[in-house]
Amino acid sequence: xxxxxxxxxxxxxxxxxxxxxxxxxxxxxxxxxxxxxxxxxxxxxxxxxxxxxxxxxxxxxxxxxxxxxxxxxxxxxxxxxxxxxxxxxxxxxxxxxxxxxxxxxxxxxxxxxxxxxxxxxxxxxxxxxxxxxxxxxxxxxxxxxxxxxxxxxxxxxxxxxxxxxxxxxxxxxxxxxxxxxxxxxxxxxxxxxxxxxxxxxxxxxxxxxxxxxxxxxxxxxxxxxxxxxxxxxxxxxxxxxxxxxxxxxxxxxxxxxxxxxxxxxxxxxxxxxxxxxxxxxxxxxxxxxxxxxxxxxxxxxxxxxxxxxxxxxxxxxxxxxxxxxxxxxxxxxxxxxxxxxx
Amino acid sequence: xxxxxxxxxxxxxxxxxxxxxxxxxxxxxxxxxxxxxxxxxxxxxxxxxxxxxxxxxxxxxxxxxxxxxxxxxxxxxxxxxxxxxxxxxxxxxxxxxxxxxxxxxxxxxxxxxxxxxxxxxxxxxxxxxxxxxxxxxxxxxxxxxxxxxxxxxxxxxxxxxxxxxxxxxxxxxxxxxxxxxxxxxxxxxxxxxxxxxxxxxxxxxxxxxxxxxxxxxxxxxxxxxxxxxxxxxxxxxxxxxxxxxxxxxxxxxxxxxxxxxxxxxxxxxxxxxxxxxxxxxxxxxxxxxxxxxxxxxxxxxxxxxxxxxxxxxxxxxxxxxxxxxxxxxxxxxxxxxxxxxxxxxxxxxxxxxxxxxxxxxxxxxxxxxxxxxxxxxxxxxxxxxxxxxxxxxxxxxxxxxxxxxxxxxxxxxxxxxxxxxxxxxxxxxxxxxxxxxxxxxxxxxxxxxxxxxxxxxxxxxxxxxxxxxxxxxxxxxxxxxxxxxxxxxxxxxxxxxxxxxxxxxxxxxxxxxxxxxxxxxxxxxxxxxxxx
Numbered sequence: 001x002x003x004x005x006x007x008x009x010x011x012x013x014x015x016x017x018x019x020x021x022x023x024x025x026x027x028x029x030x031x032x033x034x035x036x037x038x039x040x041x042x043x044x045x046x047x048x049x050x051x052x053x054x055x056x057x058x059x060x061x062x063x064x065x066x067x068x069x070x071x072x073x074x075x076x077x078x079x080x081x082x083x084x085x086x087x088x089x090x091x092x093x094x095x096x097x098x099x100x101x102x103x104x105x106x107x108x109x110x111x112x113x114x115x116x117x118x119x120x121x122x123x124x125x126x127x128x129x130x131x132x133x134x135x136x137x138x139x140x141x142x143x144x145x146x147x148x149x150x151x152x153x154x155x156x157x158x159x160x161x162x163x164x165x166x167x168x169x170x171x172x173x174x175x176x177x178x179x180x181x182x183x184x185x186x187x188x189x190x191x192x193x194x195x196x197x198x199x200x201x202x203x204x205x206x207x208x209x210x211x212x213x214x215x216x217x218x219x220x221x222x223x224x225x226x227x228x229x230x231x232x233x234x235x236x237x238x239x240x241x242x243x244x245x246x247x248x249x250x251x252x253x254x255x256x257x258x259x260x261x262x263x264x265x266x267x268x269x270x271x272x273x274x275x276x277x278x279x280x281x282x283x284x285x286x287x288x289x290x291x292x293x294x295x296x297x298x299x300x301x302x303x304x305x306x307x308x309x310x311x312x313x314x315x316x317x318x319x320x321x322x323x324x325x326x327x328x329x330x331x332x333x334x335x336x337x338x339x340x341x342x
Numbered sequence: 343x344x345x346x347x348x349x350x351x352x353x354x355x356x357x358x359x360x361x362x363x364x365x366x367x368x369x370x371x372x373x374x375x376x377x378x379x380x381x382x383x384x385x386x387x388x389x390x391x392x393x394x395x396x397x398x399x400x401x402x403x404x405x406x407x408x409x410x411x412x413x414x415x416x417x418x419x420x421x422x423x424x425x426x427x428x429x430x431x432x433x434x435x436x437x438x439x440x441x442x443x444x445x446x447x448x449x450x451x452x453x454x455x456x457x458x459x460x461x462x463x464x465x466x467x468x469x470x471x472x473x474x475x476x477x478x479x480x481x482x483x484x485x486x487x488x489x490x491x492x493x494x495x496x497x498x499x500x501x502x503x504x505x506x507x508x509x510x511x512x513x514x515x516x517x518x519x520x521x522x523x524x525x526x527x528x529x530x531x532x533x534x535x536x537x538x539x540x541x542x543x544x545x546x547x548x549x550x551x552x553x554x555x556x557x558x559x560x561x562x563x564x565x566x567x568x569x570x571x572x573x574x575x576x577x578x579x580x581x582x583x584x585x586x587x588x589x590x591x592x593x594x595x596x597x598x599x600x601x602x603x604x605x606x607x608x609x610x611x612x613x614x615x616x617x618x619x620x621x622x623x624x625x626x627x628x629x630x631x632x633x634x635x636x637x638x639x640x641x642x643x644x645x646x647x648x649x650x651x652x653x654x655x656x657x658x659x660x661x662x663x664x665x666x667x668x669x670x671x672x673x674x675x676x677x678x679x680x681x682x683x684x685x686x687x688x689x690x691x692x693x694x695x696x697x698x699x700x701x702x703x704x705x706x707x708x709x710x711x712x713x714x715x716x717x718x719x720x721x722x723x724x725x726x727x728x729x730x731x732x733x734x735x736x737x738x739x740x741x742x743x744x745x746x747x748x749x750x751x752x753x754x755x756x757x758x759x760x761x762x763x764x765x766x767x768x769x770x771x772x773x774x775x776x777x778x779x780x781x782x783x784x785x786x787x788x789x790x791x792x793x794x795x796x797x798x799x800x801x802x803x804x805x806x807x808x809x810x811x812x813x814x815x816x817x818x819x820x821x822x823x824x825x826x827x828x829x830x831x832x833x834x835x836x837x838x839x840x841x842x843x844x845x846x847x848x849x850x851x852x853x854x855x856x857x858x859x860x861x862x863x864x865x866x867x868x869x870x871x872x873x874x
Contacts, residue, residue, distance in 0.1 A: 035824040042835045043844075046667070061825035064835040077728075077820075084734045086741055086824060206560050341393055 033059045034272035035086060037074035039093040040259055044294040051288075052279045058272045063087070075101065078264065082106050088267035089276050091259065095122070096176040098129035098260035099326035108265040110274060114281035118299045121317070122258045131258030132281050133289040133296035136227040136244060136315065137177050138254070140212050143239040145221045151246045152181070152224060156196035163221035164200065167208045169336050173226055173257050174208065178336060179329035180255050180320050194339055204340060216240050226257065231295040231308055244315055253318035258299060259289075347784040354692035355708055362715035362752030365726025366589060372729055373582035385583045394564070398587065401550055401564040404485055408549035409542050411490035412497050415639065416545075417538060419494070420501025421526065422636055426623045429633045435502070436864075437640045439495040443809045443856045445830045446492035447554035448849045451837075452647030453479055453488060454558065455654045455846060462650060484559035489549045491643045496548075497541035503764065504537035505530055510620050522623050543599040544717065547592050551719030553816050554834070564588065565719050582729075585722040592717045600710065648853065654846035664847035668832040672855055675812050675828035678743060682750040683808030689751055690758025690803050691796070695788065697759070698766050709759060716756035720816020723752055727821050743826050749817045754810040758803035765799020766792070805863050812856055829855065 038045045042064040053060045065074050075097050078090055082105070090107075092098040101107045102124060109127040122131030141148040145163075149155060155164050167174040182190040203220065205211045211223035212230060216238035230242035246252035261280045263273050279285060286298035290305045297312055298305060305311055374380055422428045423435035441449060455461050457476030464472035479487070508530050516525040531538075556563045565588060625632050655661065665672075693712065697705030715723070727749055731740040739745050773795060777787045793800060815830045822831060833848045 037824075041840075042832075043840045063822070063824050063827070066819060066831075066834045066837070080728055081732055084732055084737065084740070206557065210560070 032057065032272065033061065034088050034269050034276050035061045035063075035267070036089040036091055036276060037063045037078055037087045038091045039065045039074055039097070040091055041093075041294065044289065044292050045091060047292075048280070048285055048288060052276060056275060056279070058275060060276070078106055079104060085264050085266045085268070087264050088269045088273035089280075090262040090264060091280065092129070092262060093259055094173055094176055094257045095129060095131050095260040095322045096179065096326045096329055098262045099124070099323050100330070101262055102128035102323075103326065106262075106265060108263040108267075110263045110277060112261075112274070112278050112281050114278040117283075117301060118281070119312075121319075122256075122299055122322075124323070129260040129262045130277070130281055131260050132299055133286045134256045134258035134299060134312070135173070135294075135296055136254050136256055136310070137173065137224060138227045138230050139222060139243040139245050140215050140225050140230045140233070140240050141222045141243060142215050142218055142220070143241065144218060148241070148243055149222060149245070150243065150248070151251065152177075153193060153246075153252070155202070155222065155224065156193050156200055158200065160200060160222060162201040164197070164202045165205050165211045165214050165220040165223045166197075166202050167211050167223075167225070168204050168206060168340055170333075170340055172208065174224070175329055175336065176257060176325060177224070177255050179325045179332060180318060182328045182332055183324045184252060184318060184320050191335075198339065212240070227310070228294045228296065232293060234308065235293075244310065246318070247316050251316065253316045255318045255320070256297075256312075256315070259296070344784045350785065350788070351692060351696045351704075354689055354696065355704065357689060357751065358693065358708060358711060358715075358755055361748045362718075362723070362755075363711060365723060365730045365752065366715075366718060368730045369582040369585065369722070369726045370589075373586060385586070394584075397562055397564040400482075400562055404482060404489070404556065404561065404563060405546045405550040407482070407486045408489040408493065409546045411486055412494040412545045413538070413542055415490065415643075416494040416497025416541065417501055417531075419498040419636065421505065421531075421623075422632060423498065424502025424505045425526075425530075425620065426625050426632070427629065428625060428636060429629070430637070434636055434640055435498070436861075437644050438498055440644055440853075440857060441492045442495035442499075443813060443860060444492075444853060445554060445813045445815050445833075446488055446552060447558055447815070447834075448651070448852065449488045449491055449647050450484070450555050450558040451845060451849055452650045452654075453484060455842065456647075456650050458842070462653060480559050481561050485556050485561050488555050488559075489552060490545075492555075493545040493548050496544055497538065500537040500541040501534055504534035506620050508533050508620060513621065526623065539599055539602055543595050544713075547595055547717035550591060551588055551717065551722070551816075553719065553721050565721065582725065585719070585725065588719055588722060593714060596710065596713055596717065648850075651846045651849050651853070654843060655850050656843050656847075660843045660847035661851065663844055664851055667836065667844065668829055668848055668851070671827050671829045671832035672851060674826055675830070676855060678746055678750075678826075678828060679808040679812040682747055682754075682811035683804045683806075685747060685751055686754055686758045686807030686811070687762075687800055687804040689755050690760075690807070691762045691793070691800060693755065693759045694762035694766050695792065697763050709756075709763075712756035712759050715752045716754065718753075720753065720814060720818075721820060723749060724817040724820030727752075727817070741823055743823060745821050745823065746818060746826065749821060750807075750811045750814065753814060753817060754807055757810055758807045761803040761806055762796065762799050765796040765802075769795045801863070805860060809856060809860060 036049065038049075045064070046062070049060045049062055052058070063074055063077070075090070075092070078085075078087060078101060081087070085106075090098065090101065092101075098107070107128040110130075111127040112130060115123060115130045118131060122134070124130065137152075139149060139152070149157075149160065154160065155166075169175055169178045178190070178194070181193065184190075185193070205214065205223075208223075208225040208229045211220070212225050212233050214220045215223050216233050218239075224245075227242065230240065233240050234242060244254050246254060259280075261277045263270075263277060267273055283298065283300040283303045286296070286300055286303050287305075289296040290298055290303065290309055295306070295309045297309060299312060301313070373385070374382070419435075419438055423431045423438070428434065454476075456463050457472050457479055458464070459469060459472060461472055463475050478484070512529055512533070513525050516529045520528070551565050552563075553565045557566055564584070655664075693705075693708045697709055699705065727745060728740075731745055731748075733740070739748065769792065774787055774791055777791045782791070812828070813830060814828075815834060818828055819831050819834060822828070827835070829848065829852050833845060833852065836848065837845055
């Protein structure tokens with residue numbers, strides 16, 4: 001019996017080792033493989049990557065972010081691996097951090113033919129990142145609220161005292177949005193807005209999803225979230241409505257947050273990386289992401305969208321340079337930390 | 343010392359140092375050289391922030407309450423399953439031990455599902471009750487509930503083992519003058535105090551370092567802050583500095599535990615074992631009430647969450663979708679667990695041999711190191727491994743699953759070391775001595791005498807090692823190479839906007855992947871034991 005046990009343990013070790021070594025051996029750089037780090041939620045990004053693998057025969061190896069890493073975990077891995085890159089492509093869920101990668105020399109320029117038709121606002125002029133499939137930063141309002149706010153800046157009014165929740169501005173798209181306000185309004189005015197917001201008793205949550213849930217449950221009257229958070233709650237019948245803010249003539253405009261594709265400088269599979277970038281930037285991927293539960297807005301004109309997903313052409317977009325927003329985001333980090341009580 | 347012995351045991355110690363101590367040391371060095379020169383710059387912001395102190399307070403409160411709850415549950419459970427005639431005590435022990443085999447956040451997922459608007463509480467007791475449960479769970483109470491359930495088995499198993507090691511003659515002498523209850527309270531449990539203390543220290547540290555449950559229940563703690571520093575602020579030095587208080591607390595708690603253990607008279611190991619099983623404590627008229635209470639608690643803490651997950655997952659379609667989304671991760675996790683379990687069993691066995699041969703010198707140092715690394719938070723170890731191995735010359739390690747195996751060695755050697763050590767102490771010294779007198783060399787004695795004599799311990803160590811590899815989240819999350827995510831990691835990444843039934847099905851699959859092999863192997867070992 002002991003020999004049997006020894007055999008069982010030996011086999012259970014050697015067989016997996018053999019399997020591991022086969023996989024490990026196949027980790028060597030080859031043309032038919034691409035390594036992608038992904039900040040977009042896995043439930044939405046994985047089907048797209050699987051479709052790419054099926055259509056092209058190029059094996060996709062992905063590392064996904066978790067909610068706990070606040071969608072920036074893989075980006076930090078990219079920066080930590082700068083001198084020894086393991087990834088070929090970064091699928092960012094917003095362009096600001098893609099811009100930070102460009103500024104830190106992690107990105108490589110690529111002018112994808114699939115990017116034709118995507119407005120220049122959503123592309124780095126030198127091709128270090130290209131946007132696709134966007135979310136909007138919108139107001140989510142509980143149905144019990146009779147006169148909803150129409151501007152992001154309204155949240156600092158006394159009318160909304162104690163009724164506003166906001167995702168922690170140190171993480172995710174809320175950081176980018178705050179930085180965009182600093183760029184668009186100027187430091188003094190944006191700082192004043194944040195101070196008034198704080199004085200108004202704004203409550204911080206861990207994520208946009210939690211903010212949307214609190215509004216849906218009536219624990220808060222209004223919040224500033226991503227459009228997919230709002231559309232999801234509308235689709236599941238929660239008592240909320242989505243308001244695209246600052247749409248009046250001459251207003252701030254709505255802050256748009258596209259996904260962004262970044263090629264990694266020195267990545268081990270550059271050709272496959274370009275093919276994946278082309279695929280992600282295609283109208284077909286945008287259609288797929290519009291139809292998914294993430295309800296993202298295509299940047300190519302003419303891509304069909306479900307009825308509850310607004311089209312880009314119908315929205316007054318906040319005019320802001322993402323490069324400037326990225327620089328401002330780094331600049332105001334300590335200020336935001338102090339504001340959030342860190 | 344023979345050259346073979348020196349080489350083999352030296353390699354085992356070196357492996358532990360390279361796998362675990364070097365990454366932690368590298369992190370400390372990096373945090374002290376932030377800004378290009380030696381100093382405490384990275385620590386200044388940390389110590390000067392009121393929020394950090396508040397987070398530290400939250401962490402210590404959570405760890406303390408979890409430890410108290412785990413002690414309140416674990417000590418009685420250990421007594422009941424370890425020494426009494428409680429009906430079905432082996433099955434109860436297995437049921438109560440199950441949460442230790444699984445990532446703690448699985449229980450969090452289940453309790454959150456219980457309190458959701460469409461969960462079982464809402465359906466049976468109404469939405470108001472579900473809201474109340476949900477309101478109560480989110481925050482400190484939910485964290486304490488889940489973490490104490492997850493780590494309580496450590497105390498239960500240590501207490502049960504320690505009580506079985508109490509010399510029967512002492513208890514028999516006590517029984518001449520007092521009933522069992524008094525003997526247990528005045529003789530047996532005080533002798534098991536070092537085991538209880540060790541269990542409490544480990545539970546405290548594991549709760550302190552957990553980064554999966556507090557975010558689920560939105561309770562801000564220090565360990566998550568260290569992960570956030572790495573994730574959100576692009577600052578490895580600050581992340582390291584944020585992790586250092588946890589490492590310092592870990593060292594301090596374990597040092598204190600060692601001191602107190604020495605002061606109270608060392609562990610039960612080597613206290614003079616006597617042949618035959620220890621006498622069973624009869625529960626008498628308390629047998630039925632004790633059984634009802636124990637099984638009810640096990641049902642509530644372990645059975646109910648599992649049932650909730652199964653109900654939440656729904657029909658076969660959810661499991662098919664789960665396998666489609668994460669079947670590869672499940673297979674990879676099992677492969678890594680099998681290899682990791684073997685490495686851990688071998689490393690634990692060799693260090694246990696060192697511990698038996700040199701109980702106060704190198705053996706004690708290796709044991710303390712392994713225990714320290716076991717309690718270092720996974721995220722801290724993950725960042726340390728990245729800092730140490732992320733270089734082109736180390737691609738063979740960093741870009742392959744070897745980085746995970748190194749991490750597993752660092753994190754879980756303490757478990758296999760302790761199991762092997764406990765088994766080796768039961769091997770009659772005369773057996774090895776006879777081999778030495780017969781002229782058999784150290785290496786051959788190790789392979790042909792000691793290892794076969796301790797095969798049960800080795801099998802248990804392999805199993806425990808594999809399970810601890812399979813359940814790891816904190817470290818694996820940070821360092822897994824592309825395409826090498828495991829099922830617990832996949833559950834975490836799918837949790838963002840994933841369908842609740844899919845997440846529940848994935849959790850059930852993980853439970854099955856862990857519990858079924860453990861059950862089968864435990865059965866096999868039981869049969870072999872009976873056969874031999």
